[in-house]
Amino acid sequence: MVHSFLIKYGEIGIKGKNRNLFEDALARSVRQTLARVGEGYTVRKERGRIYVSCPEGYDAEAAVDALQHIFGIVGICPVEIRERTDPQQLREDILAYMDAEHPGFSGTFKVHAKRIEKTFPMSSMETDAYLGEAILEHFPEAKVDVHHPELMLDVEIRGEVYIYSKVIPGPGGMPVGTNGKAMLLLSGGIDSPVAGWMIGKRGVVLDAVYFHAPPYTSERAKQKVVDLARIVSRYTGPIWLRVVNFTDIQLYIYDQCPHDELTIIMRRYMMRIAEHFARENEDLGLVTGESIGQVASQTMQSLMATNDVCTLPVYRPLIGFDKNDIIDLSKKIGTFETSILPFEDCCTIFVAKHPVTKPNVGIIRRSEKKLEEKIDALVNEAIETAELIKISAD
Amino acid sequence: MNRIYFDNSATTAVYPEVREIMLRTLTEDYGNPSSMHMAGVEAEQYMKDARRAIAKTLHAKEKEIFFTSGGTESNNWALIGAAMAMKRNGMHIVTSAVEHPSVSETMKYLEEQGFRVTRVGVDWKGTVDPDMLEAALTPDTVLVSVMYVNNEVGSVNDPARIRALINRKCPGAVFHMDAVQAYGKYDIHVGRDGIDLLSASGHKIHGPKGIGFLYKKESVRILPFIHGGGQQDGMRSGTDNVPGIAGIGKAAEIVYAHLAENRKHLYELSAYLRQQLKKTDGVVLHGPEGEAGAPHIVNASFMGVGSEVLLHALEDRGIFVSAGSACSSHKRTKSPTLTAMKCPVSELDSMIRFSFCESNTKEEIDALLDALENLLPMLRKYRAR
Numbered sequence: 186m187v188h189s190f191l192i193k194y195g196e197i198g199i200k201g202k203n204r205n206l207f208e209d210a211l212a213r214s215v216r217q218t219l220a221r222v223g224e225g226y227t228v229r230k231e232r233g234r235i236y237v238s239c240p241e242g243y244d245a246e247a248a249v250d251a252l253q254h255i256f257g258i259v260g261i262c263p264v265e266i267r268e269r270t271d272p273q274q275l276r277e278d279i280l281a282y283m284d285a286e287h288p289g290f291s292g293t294f295k296v297h298a299k300r301i302e303k304t305f306p307m308s309s310m311e312t313d314a315y316l317g318e319a320i321l322e323h324f325p326e327a328k329v330d331v332h333h334p335e336l337m338l339d340v341e342i343r344g345e346v347y348i349y350s351k352v353i354p355g356p357g358g359m360p361v362g363t364n365g366k367a368m369l370l371l372s373g374g375i376d377s378p379v380a381g382w383m384i385g386k387r388g389v390v391l392d393a394v395y396f397h398a399p400p401y402t403s404e405r406a407k408q409k410v411v412d413l414a415r416i417v418s419r420y421t422g423p424i425w426l427r428v429v430n431f432t433d434i435q436l437y438i439y440d441q442c443p444h445d446e447l448t449i450i451m452r453r454y455m456m457r458i459a460e461h462f463a464r465e466n467e468d469l470g471l472v473t474g475e476s477i478g479q480v481a482s483q484t485m486q487s488l489m490a491t492n493d494v495c496t497l498p499v500y501r502p503l504i505g506f507d508k509n510d511i512i513d514l515s516k517k518i519g520t521f522e523t524s525i526l527p528f529e530d531c532c533t534i535f536v537a538k539h540p541v542t543k544p545n546v547g548i549i550r551r552s553e554k555k556l557e558e559k560i561d562a563l564v565n566e567a568i569e570t571a572e573l574i575k576i577s578a579d
Numbered sequence: 580m581n582r583i584y585f586d587n588s589a590t591t592a593v594y595p596e597v598r599e600i601m602l603r604t605l606t607e608d609y610g611n612p613s614s615m616h617m618a619g620v621e622a623e624q625y626m627k628d629a630r631r632a633i634a635k636t637l638h639a640k641e642k643e644i645f646f647t648s649g650g651t652e653s654n655n656w657a658l659i660g661a662a663m664a665m666k667r668n669g670m671h672i673v674t675s676a677v678e679h680p681s682v683s684e685t686m687k688y689l690e691e692q693g694f695r696v697t698r699v700g701v702d703w704k705g706t707v708d709p710d711m712l713e714a715a716l717t718p719d720t721v722l723v724s725v726m727y728v729n730n731e732v733g734s735v736n737d738p739a740r741i742r743a744l745i746n747r748k749c750p751g752a753v754f755h756m757d758a759v760q761a762y763g764k765y766d767i768h769v770g771r772d773g774i775d776l777l778s779a780s781g782h783k784i785h786g787p788k789g790i791g792f793l794y795k796k797e798s799v800r801i802l803p804f805i806h807g808g809g810q811q812d813g814m815r816s817g818t819d820n821v822p823g824i825a826g827i828g829k830a831a832e833i834v835y836a837h838l839a840e841n842r843k844h845l846y847e848l849s850a851y852l853r854q855q856l857k858k859t860d861g862v863v864l865h866g867p868e869g870e871a872g873a874p875h876i877v878n879a880s881f882m883g884v885g886s887e888v889l890l891h892a893l894e895d896r897g898i899f900v901s902a903g904s905a906c907s908s909h910k911r912t913k914s915p916t917l918t919a920m921k922c923p924v925s926e927l928d929s930m931i932r933f934s935f936c937e938s939n940t941k942e943e944i945d946a947l948l949d950a951l952e953n954l955l956p957m958l959r960k961y962r963a964r
Binding site (some may be wrong): 280400401402403404436439 | 887888889890892893894895927961
């Protein structure tokens with residue numbers, strides 16, 4: 186019976202002096218996440234490894250699912266722990282493990298033993314050979330392949346013996362909280378939750394802002410965005426979401442500016458407001474789901490025109506992705522089903538029939554001059570009346 | 580903000596008396612009617628009372644009433660149960676093009692099972708065309724299903740007239756009516772009107788959700804749909820939903836005790852709203868007028884304003900209406916009824932349904948008209964695409 190997991194992490198293993206910080210952050214993430222799964226999980230750091238001991242009668246499926254949502258984890262190995270005795274007993278334990286986990290095994294394998302506790306009478310190499318022979322004897326069809334084995338059987342000899350042979354993939358990346366904070370512009374679409382996930386994967390904590398336009402967008406559209414943020418927060422930890430009422434700004438732009446520039450000017454005001462909140466929260470950048478050429482407002486010229494109003498860096502992790510790649514990712518992280526629910530979002534309701542695809546920054550700035558009379562007051566009001574919602578996985 | 584609820588065709592609030600009796604069956608008289616002891620007998624009494632009350636409203640026999648989980652189950656059961664029982668006599672079914680999805684989707688299922696289904700069109704008011712219906716009926720027709728009141732535009736199909744056509748063209752056929760929007764609004768006389776099967780739902784008549792019934796004429800044979808412990812004469816198994824049954828029985832009793840005055844009041848409200856909307860620019864009214872239509876439904880297109888936008892703008896002022904029927908508003912499908920009525924797309928995209936109950940008032944309609952007067956110019960100025 187497996188009652189322990191070995192957590193494998195990739196990049197943070199090579200971070201020099203910061204390594205400890207990263208490992209601590211990961212161990213903390215694991216602890217917090219498993220605390221939501223149930224009581225009695227213990228997490229410990231040991232010689233460059235993180236081990237999770239599970240309580241009696243734990244829910245293995247839920248535990249693995251939770252671990253698969255933790256950035257920084259590359260692999261999750263279910264470990265069987267046996268009391269350490271003599272080589273003869275170890276041999277029996279290994280065969281019992283193989284019978285339980287890989288009954289009738291007939292492929293290629295390799296034993297990878299590590300003697301950490303030196304009081305064990307065999308060296309690592311000797312143990313490899315000893316256990317390998319035992320397996321060959323027990324499973325007549327099995328073959329050894331030390332270069333590309335189908336099954337890698339890890340045996341760590343410590344105070345106890347740790348046996349594992351399966352690696353369940355984790356999401357990779359860096360532990361949450363090791364790389365600052367950023368403000369995500371979240372819509373109800375497919376792209377922005379994926380963009381947030383990708384930046385979060387680099388260890389960045391996310392804040393988010395959503396623009397809605399009642400009555401043109403519905404309460405359900407807003408709920409959809411909250412639901413999306415909740416799915417992303419399973420990976421990134423709690424997200425503070427600001428919901429900004431954008432209707433008056435939108436209508437004012439519609440009144441004053443050329444219709445084919447509407448989307449670009451709107452986007453520029455969204456960026457300004459997002460940046461305001463980002464500065465207020467000490468975020469180090471903005472995150473959007475833009476990808477070059479996907480829609481009129483995401484041509485190189487349009488991106489330049491939107492970027493023009495920002496002083497913080499704007500991170501666009503999907504910039505070179507095709508739509509299909511983005512869809513695949515959103516399915517993988519679990520946001521796709523929610524993203525495709527049919528509710529209006531405020532970027533699409535006032536779109537001109539033929540929006541400018543190559544806006545000129547100078548011309549756009551001149552158009553915005555027509556807004557001077559009221560726009561500051563409207564922006565301030567939108568900022569002041571924004572609703573703040575804390576979103577967390579449970 | 581005071582809530583003005585004009586979406587009573589989606590659902591209604593329960594009557595206080597309904598809440599009372601349900602609470603009692605949930606907390607005190609919570610027995611299972613199938614139990615042999617006293618508690619079971621007590622619970623059974625609630626069912627008997629409900630069945631008697633409902634049978635009385637339809638001028639039917641008590642044993643002709645079967646409780647179900649609602650209109651959708653009643654429709655599924657009636658159609659599949661009758662089709663399967665009748666299939667040796669023929670494989671042809673006739674229905675209308677404007678049925679509720681719980682009928683139209685079941686028809687698709689029956690087609691997959693080998694039945695032929697003819698869908699009769701409607702006139703520009705949404706009423707099933709009797710000539711087309713007559714033409715569709717053949718000696719091979721075993722089942723005819725037509726809705727009593729259309730849920731979107733309130734058009735009404737007269738059962739007696741349809742029965743006469745059936746008697747002439749295919750006297751052996753079973754006649755089913757989806758009366759979910761008609762029950763509680765019309766004096767339905769199943770014998771006089773020649774209805775064999777009739778579906779109704781609790782929550783449209785101030786009863787609870789999750790309960791409905793199927794009227795089945797004693798001499799008509801249909802197959803059971805839900806198998807199990809043999810409750811309700813083996814026709815509909817499953818532990819009896821006593822709170823729901825007591826609730827729908829009470830609601831039916833109350834709504835039919837006030838039928839005439841309710842109808843009068845609802846017709847007044849509808850007529851008033853229609854009359855005021857006629858004076859408003861850019862409004863197209865759908866469905867029949869006056870007593871030719873249902874008392875509680877007014878359907879109109881506000882040209883140049885998207886249905887959803889107007890719905891949310893009214894919601895912002897505490898007024899709840901529907902953009903189509905509640906069952907389809909989550910999906911981006913065009914209204915099947917208005918499409919069958921051959922309304923242009925611009926009217927489909929801007930249609931709003933108002934549906935009343937007896938507690939709505941003329942003052943509430945005035946508040947609606949005020950809100951519309953304020954909103955429409957603004958919404959038309961900023962036209963969403």
